[in-house]
């Protein structure tokens with residue numbers, strides 16, 4: 027009797043082999059997928075991680091009380107003071123040309139840095155203070171090892187003389203790399219060492235907020251209405267086909283629609299997150315509707331019968347029982363749609379969200395750009411230093427995406443109920 | 446055209462006299478698309494009695510039951526012809542509000558379908574939407590008496606906040622019975638309420654039916670001849686969409702008028 031269960035018939039062996047084969051294929055597919063993912067994320071991290079650090083140069087600046095009016099300290103010529111400090115550090119520099127090269131070691135921000143220091147610490151006036159300034163992108167690249175000394179003795183745009191000065195600074199410990207907080211706290215800039223992602227990030231957050239506020243309620247209500255209330259006939263089929271088609275329309279078409287309708291007809295502000303969000307919202311809407319309808323369809327009909335059977339109205343049935351059960355699926359659809367909207371560049375280009383934006387947008391009506399557009403702009407810039415900025419911005423985008431998915435998982439978990 | 450398959454003998458057979466029926470079914474035909482599921486059904490359901498529907502699987506018992514509270518409306522392809530009067534009102538009249546109708550006619554489904562909410566909420570939900578109670582304590586009391594009525598109170602009294610779906614199949618079925626009787630319908634339709642129950646719970650449910658019929662009319666679908674004989678005063682035998690025979694339960698079981706009924710209750714078809 028026991029032998030019946032232990033003997034391996036060829037037929038049974040064949041079926042087990044088939045199962046093994048399938049499992050192997052599955053594992054191989056997952057391994058390949060994870061491999062690609064690791065290569066991609068790894069490369070981007072490798073290239074972008076440098077942007078989270080910043081090279082700084084220390085100078086002893088004499089804050090001449092005759093130059094700085096304590097009543098209006100902002101009026102003083104700090105640029106001249108910084109230059110003076112540089113000249114006194116390297117007193118052998120005499121030629122006009124060399125001076126210019128020396129000044130180029132620091133970013134153009136240096137005067138502002140000094141001004142802020144004085145404004146924050148007025149007691150420094152009259153003293154010689156050691157102050158750290160942001161180095162120019164060429165120095166930054168050299169210190170991080172992104173540019174190397176070539177045969178002619180130059181490294182990138184730095185020439186022999188400049189490299190000597192850097193070596194001197196290094197030997198006295200007056201050059202250092204620190205966490206680059208300004209990358210997160212400032213907007214875009216023409217100078218790579220000063221460029222940050224805050225304006226693009228804020229633009230993205232505002233745009234997605236508008237997109238979500240528009241597409242989530244409308245999408246869910248449309249799905250509920252179509253799935254639970256409309257009779258199934260030729261018209262509902264037609265609407266279904268159209269929504270499915272809409273989900274496949276290239277995003278740039280939505281951008282053109284936004285350009286001609288929202289900007290040209292309604293006269294809404296160009297480059298604003300409001301219009302960006304509306305365009306992305308339109309684009310996301312079909313995705314949310316389709317996913318939500320699938321989620322509603324997956325709710326067993328017995329639940330509807332149970333509610334209707336004790337005299338609940340259609341609306342009560344839907345909102346008390348069916349929609350809560352479909353909520354996890356609807357949220358998944360919304361997140362998938364939003365994730366696509368997050369990475370969308372083309373429609374934003376059409377409505378002018380590609381402008382060079384330094385200021386952080388304060389409302390959905392102010393000009394803004396978005397992370398993917400910022401990535402596109404930086405990737406297009408010739409300076410070597412923008413390369414690592416591009417990768418760093420991609421990292422921020424991916425982290426943002428992970429964050430969004432995390433929220434979705436938490437919400438899904440909260441709403442999960444068993445049938 | 447479909448009448449060709451119809452045996453005229455059956456329709457001419459005198460329908461048993463029922464005084465003051467709560468439900469009067471007149472010449473009802475039901476179609477699922479092109480397929481006819483019920484053929485010319487005429488039947489009276491008496492008040493304060495249990496009527497059981499018996500017949501082989503697929504003969505249309507559930508379909509008939511769903512006609513009475515218009516649950517068939519949910520099936521797009523389903524079409525009902527004929528008249529069903531409840532308290533003298535044709536329920537397929539456009540003026541009828543199905544929500545009010547279903548509050549009046551409770552139903553326990555063939556497959557247990559508790560809400561994925563707490564046990565308490567499963568029972569309380571109907572009372573809430575119909576505004577049957579004003580105070581929280583009254584609601585609690587009525588939930589308890591409904592659960593007691595369905596012979597499940599002792600098993601769930603300590604876990605009222607757990608999901609109804611976490612109960613066993615038989616417990617879920619009794620929870621659904623409690624949910625149905627909690628809103629105090631005037632007519633209760635039960636589709637095989639005891640199919641997943643052990644003999645003890647079945648006995649309790651049968652007791653409940655006997656109790657409930659004092660105030661309600663009950664229609665029950667069952668595959669158990671013994672159960673039909675035990676609980677019901679009237680029995681209707683369906684076969685392939687036709688109502689073969691309808692009468693007092695003891696008469697149907699002791700001296701059936703039709704050969705098919707005879708064959709079915711003795712276990713030769715079905």
Ligand SMILES: Nc1ncnc2c1ncn2[C@@H]1O[C@H](COP(=O)(O)OP(=O)(O)OP(=O)(O)O)[C@@H](O)[C@H]1O
Pocket residue numbers: 477482501502503504505506507508509520555
């Ligand atoms: N939703 C539906 N769509 C199409 N046909 C249906 C549908 N529901 C029932 N039918 C058909 O109607 C006939 C009667 O079905 P019904 O469910 O009323 O049988 P039943 O007597 O309750 O059977 P059982 O004892 O197995 O529950 C069957 O032939 C079935 O195939």
Ligand SMILES: [Mg+2]
Pocket residue numbers: 506507508555636
């Ligand atoms: Mg049935």
